[in-house]
Amino acid sequence: MAKLFFYPIDLTYKIVRGRPSVYIYGRTRDGKQICVVDDDFEPYFYVLPAKNADINELKDAIKRVAIEGRESYNVVKTETVKKTLMGTEIAAVKVVTNIPAAVPKIRDEMKNLKGVEDTIEYDILFTRRYLLDKKIVPLVLTEVEAEALSDRQEKTRVPIFKASRIEQHSSETYEKLKILAFDIEVYNPEGKLTHPDRHPIVMIALWGHDGKKEFKRVLTWKKFETKHDYVEAVEAEADMITRFKELVAEYAPDVLTGYYSDGYDFPYLIARAEKYKIKIDISLDYEPASRARGKTSIVDTTGIVHLDILSFIRRVISRKLQTDSLTLDNVAHELLGENKDDVDLNVLAESWDKNDGRLLSDFAKYNLKDAKLTAELCEKVLPNLIELVKLVGQDIGSINRMSFSQLVEWYIMRYTPDFKQFIPNKPHHAELVERMDQRVKGAFVYEPKPGLYENVVVFDFRSLYPSIIVSHNISPDTMNCECCMEQEKVPVEGYRLWFCKKRQGFLSALLKDIISRRQRVKEIMKKSDPDKKAFLDARQESLKVLANSYYGYLGFFGARWYSKDSARSVTAYGRYYIHKVIDTAKKKGFEVLYSDTDSIFIRLPDHDERLAMRFMEDINKDLPGMMELEYEGTFPRALFVAMKGEEGGAKKKYAMVDQEGRLNIKGFETVRRNVSMIAKEIQEQVLKIILKDNQPELAFEYVKEMVNRLRKKKVEVKDLVISTMLTKPIAQYESVGPHVAAAKRMKAKGTTVAPGMIIPYVVVAGKEKIRDRVRLPEEVAKGDYDADYYINNQVLPAVDKIFEVLGFDVAVLAEEKKQKGLGEFF
CATH class of the missing domain: 3.30.342.10 (DNA Polymerase, chain B, domain 1)
Structure with missing residues (x-):
C-alpha cells in the first residue's frame, strides 16, 4: 500500500x-x-x-x-x-x-x-x-x-x-493547468449556413503552451503551398479527425478549451466524426466525448476537462467588460489587447475549391490565431475559475457552467454537513409558477433636481445587502422564531417579520464568513508580492461575486433556500437605512442631491470635507454589525438631467468628474447599447468639456462642428454602427424593427442568428422606411449613410437633455429636425 x-x-x-x-x-x-x-x-x-x-x-x-x-x-x-x-x-x-x-x-x-x-x-x-x-x-x-x-x-x-x-x-x-485550445473552420459554399450533414470541416487548429514551449498545429486535408511549418496536411477529413485525436492524446492536456465549443465546434466535430464512424474517444478512459442536449448543449470528456470558456465569460466575467458583444474578437481585444486576424470567410469555400495556397495559408493562420486567443483567454480567467472551485468545492468543468445562483447554492450545500443541515428540494413546477408571480419591492431612489452642481460628496454603504443580511441575521431558518417575537420587526409595510437575535442563521453565518475572508484577502494583497496578486485578486473577486449574489439568490424562484420574505426584508432594511442617512443629512444642513439604493450625493458647503467626514462618522456610530457608510469621493462638478417628457430629474442617470479629472458616467448613452459610436463619443466629449473644462459654450460649438461633419459625410462607417440585442427568434417578432431587418440580412448571408446575439447595423440614405434602409456594416461604403437620421435620432437625442439643463436649445443645430412617426421606422 x-x-x-x-x-x-x-x-x-x-x-x-x-x-x-x-x-x-x-x-x-x-x-x-x-x-x-x-x-x-x-x-x-x-x-x-x-x-x-x-x-x-x-x-x-x-x-x-x-x-x-x-x-x-x-x-x-x-x-x-x-x-x-x-x-x-x-x-x-x-x-x-x-x-x-x-x-x-x-x-x-x-x-x-x-x-x-x-x-x-x-x-x-x-x-x-x-x-x-x-x-x-x-x-x-x-x-x-x-x-x-x-x-x-x-x-x-x-x-x-x-x-x-x-x-x-x-x-x-494546482494552478498551472496544462491547456490545449482548439478551433475549427468549416467549408461554407456561397455563404450559406454550415450544417454538419453537408459541410465538412476543412481545418482544425490546436494551440498550447506547457510553460516551456508552444505547441501549434493546423490540420487540414488539402495540400497547398505554405510557409507555415505548423500546417499538417492529411489525405481526407476522416484522417484529419483521427489525427486531431492523436495530437490531443500526445499533448495530454488537463483542459481542452474552445470558444463556444459547447455550442458549435465540439458538436460539429462529433457529428462529422460520426459520419465516418469515428469516435472522439480522447477521454483518459477511451470513452467517446458525450454530448448532453438541454436548454444548452454540453460536451464532456473524462479526465480531460472540456471548458467552453465563453460560458464562464458570459456568466461571470461579462458584467465587468465594456464590450456589448462577446465575440472572440471583442473579448480578446478587451482582456488581452489582441484581435483576431482579418480575413474574408466568405471566400473560404472558393479558396478551398481552387486550392488557392495564398488564401488557404491566410485561413490557416487565422484558424491558429483563434485557437491561440482562446487558450490565452482561458489562462487569463483561470485564476477566477480556480478560486471559485476552491470556494464552492466542485470540479472546474461544473464551475465553468454555473450561474451566479448555482454558485451560491453549491457553496451553501458544501457546508451543510458542518452545520448539520438537510438540503431542501428544488421547487416543483407549480411552486416555480407561484414563485415567479411574486414580486419584492426594490430599492429607494431619491429623485434629483436637474442641474449642474459643484462640490458634490458621495457616500455609499459598503456591500449594503450582504452587510444587512449579516447584521440582521437574515436567513430562512431564523425568520419569525418563537424566542424573539417581542424584538424589533422588519420595517416593511403589510408584513410582520423578524429574525432571531439569539441563534446565528445558517445562511447569514456563511455570508459573514465570506465577507470576513474577503476583507482578510484584501489586507494580504496590500503586502503581497506582485506574482501572487493575480490569484489573490481572483480570490477576493470570487468572494465578492458570492456575497453580492446572496440577496438575489434568496429571491430566485429556482432556489432551494428560497425565501421571498427574507429577500423582502433585505430591501426593506436597505430603504430604511438610506432614508435614515438622507434625513440625517438634511437635519445637519446638507443639500441632498440624489440617492440610489446604497449611495447618497450631498452638496458640500464651503469646500470643507471635514464636515462630510464628521457626518459619515456620526452615521456609522449608529449602524449595526458589519454595516458601514464609506466615503466614495469628492467631485468638483456633477450633472443631473431631466427625465424624458417630465420636469423631474432622471433616476440612475448622471455624470461627474472627480478630483483627478476622471469622468464617472451612469445611465447615459456612453454606457448603453442601441447607440452608435459617433453619438456616444459626442456625448462623452460634451460631458468632458462641461464637467472637466467647465466650458458649456465650447461644448455646444463642438456639437455644431460634429453635426456639420456628419452632413458632409466625413464620418467613418465604423462610428455609425448601431448594436441591438436580438431578444427572441426572428420569426417571433410581430413587427420588423431595424435590428430585426439586419438580423434577417445576417441570416441570408449564412450567419447563425440566435436570441442573445448583438446585431450591428447602419442606416443608409434613401426615402424608404428605416427598416428597408438597414445594412450590415460591411455592406456600407464610406459616405453612404443617412446623415439626417444620425443627427436627429442619434446625436441630438444624446445631448439635448444635457444642454437643456444649461439653457441651450439643440434644435437650432438641426436644419430640418422632423418629428418622425412610427410608420417611417417600421
Missing part, C-alpha cells in the same frame, strides 16, 4: 461488479497523470416520516423495497439521521441504494409507502455528492493510500490506483 499525493482535476463514476466506483483523474506533484478509484461511497437520499409515523416501522418497510428488471434496484441499508431543515430539527431516514441510478427509482416507490411525508436530497449528482461528503476539493492537494491496479481489465491512458483512504492533505493548489 503506497501513499500518493495528487491534485484532483476531473471525476466520474462507473458501476464495477454491481457497485459504484468513483474515478478521480488528476496529476501528481511531479506532473504525472493518474487515476484514483474509490469504491467506498454509496448513493443515498432521505425520507421524511409523516407526523406520528413510527420511524422504525418505516425503516423496515423501506428495506423491503426492491425493483427487478434489466437492472436491479434495491435498498442496501437505512439509518435514522437527525438534522435541521429550514430551521426545524427533524429525524429522517437515510436510504442507501445499491447504485446511483436506483435513487430516483426507489424514491418513486416511496410515494406509495405508508408513513412517508416527503423525500429530499434525491436529485444531487453522485460525483458532486461524493465531493460534498468526502470534503475533497478539486485542484487542491489530496493524500491517498492506494495500490496500483496494473492488471485491471479496462482501457486507460493513465495508471490507476485503488484507494483505501483518501482525504484532503493541504491547501496547496
